[in-house]
Amino acid sequence: MDSAALLDLLGNENRRRILRLLSRKPCYVTEISEYLAVSPKAVIEHLRKLEEAGLVESHTDDQRRKYFHIARNLRLEVNVSPYGFGTKSAYPASKSLDITTCRYLSIDARSESASDDADDGDDVDDPEDLAAELSRLEDLENELSLAQRWVQGRMTDLLDRIAEVTDDDVNSRLSADILRCLGNGPLTVTEIGEEVDAPPELVEETLAAMAESGLVRRTNDEWTLA
Structure with missing residues (x-):
């Protein structure tokens, strides 16, 4: 799905609220309707559009109740500056990607997922390791966000200098x-x-x-x- 279509889709506040709710747990239509305080018919229409975009999927439980859940991860970036406007969406890389091979990227990627350390499924994940890895990745995400802001600021400054020259x-x-x-x-x-x-x-x-x-x-x- 291209970035422009994704922006249009997420421009609706109720669809954003549905995704926020589904990021916490799978829900059925009545739950979503009560959460949004809108009619089930309106919720079904929002879910239809999200399903068509591949962002949401559904499954039916033993009581034949239809649950909806988020289908995939993605990242949407919007860059607005005096020198340009651009959008970029990206889906997450596979677990097999070796980030250490990226020539100009210096990220400590030595820590592997705790689940990779399990031997034939007999070992139990260490909660401390899981918590530490989650904390490390969240810190890294914040650092990358700050780095993007720094780069954008430097880019704007450089373009200002070119405009002056x-x-x-x-x-x-x-x-x-x-x-x-x-x-x-x-x-x-x-x-x-x-x-x-x-x-x-x-x-x-x-x-x-x-x-x-x-x-x-x-x-x-x-x-x-x-």
């Missing part, structure tokens, strides 16, 4: 993208346009302004960093 508040995001592209070597206007997804006319206009600021220079048909 080029004296162009309107196209500072494009100027930054062009700088990043030219950091990999000389490129033509057409090649830059393909990289930054912008029309050649706008790219050429922005390059001319950047050249006046001494950031780039043109050699024959190619542009390079000055």
Whole structure:
């Protein structure tokens, strides 16, 4: 499911409240209806949309009562700044992912899940180990959130500086993208346009302004960093 559709789906407060409730325990329609203080018919319609999106699933118990529960984990990120707007959704990686192989990521991932230490299912999980691992992961989640905020702040500051240098508040995001592209070597206007997804006319206009600021220079048909 793409990010835009997910934003539309979660834009409804009652659907968000349903997911919050189901994150605590599976529920049947009457329970959800009482929790939301809305009609069962409205709840069924919300659940239908959540099921179609793959976020919610249902099962029937021995009394043929239909319970609903959250089907999958996902993360939705929304970035709003003076230089751009973007959304990104991601589903969790499989347990087999070895995060230590990520070249630029320095996370202590040596601690394994307590369940992985069980031998043939005979050992009982140590509650202290489970609690410690949960606490460690929650701390890491908070640290990653702070790191994202720090990166976003630095990105905005850098784009502000580019806007000052080029004296162009309107196209500072494009100027930054062009700088990043030219950091990999000389490129033509057409090649830059393909990289930054912008029309050649706008790219050429922005390059001319950047050249006046001494950031780039043109050699024959190619542009390079000055």
